[in-house]
């Protein structure tokens with residue numbers, strides 16, 4: 001069955017093998033069958049692990065490879081400000097809209113949850129879930145999975161686009177755990193809504209994606225200390241701070257009367273700060289050989305070593 005025998009087979013490596021990461025076949029030794037594969041790895045290397053797992057009624061094979069990732073990048077520099085109304089504001093004066101996948105799927109989840117409530121749910125040692133309950137549950141997890149996939153896809157696309165032309169990326173340090181902490185008292189419901197929209201943008205995921213992509217491309221990724229720099233209050237023209245309330249969306253400097261959108265000004269401040277950092281003092285390393293693949297597997301690899 002195997003169309004392209006791979007040298008790894010002769011080495012007797014593991015339980016599976018592939019065809020250089022481009023489609024090809026996966027052979028499971030114990031099952032004695034070759035499974036045609038779809039998709040391709042961006043960079044291929046020596047496979048180290050292969051995990052077969054079932055997720056949402058679909059089977060996946062995840063392969064980690066030891067490789068030197070390559071990525072093209074431009075020579076420009078950019079500052080990025082993350083928010084919830086507009087997902088990202090750049091120092092070039094552009095806005096990247098938040099896709100709101102969660103908000104769009106909320107209606108559907110609500111509808112399905114209602115159906116779920118009307119079916120017999122499992123109770124400990126008393127009753128088993130009805131077939132219909134299980135079916136409804138599967139439908140809900142399908143919608144949730146789709147939202148997660150969409151968000152993941154969006155994060156990586158945006159990050160790849162940003163990194164493709166910028167080799168210096170400046171953002172600010174954000175404490176997402178504190179930012180999305182549960183609200184108390186009167187503001188509880190309001191805060192819950194804000195948290196939902198903050199989490200829907202997946203700031204953390206997008207930032208992480210940008211970070212590793214920039215480093216992979218041999219560029220520089222810098223995070224400004226928010227407390228010290230105060231990018232939302234500082235003016236990019238005269239470097240003085242103007243106190244602001246959360247509601248105002250325009251930056252008007254009281255020292256030099258410079259006017260700019262609040263988020264764009266913040267992004268520009270971050271970029272100026274990053275340019276001022278002495279680049280030689282930063283450790284700019286060329287990307288070394290790393291393990292690429294599924295996050296869960298990489299975590300397992302790390303644990304093995306320690």
Ligand SMILES: [Zn+2]
Nearest residue numbers: 235238253256
């Ligand atoms: Zn000013």
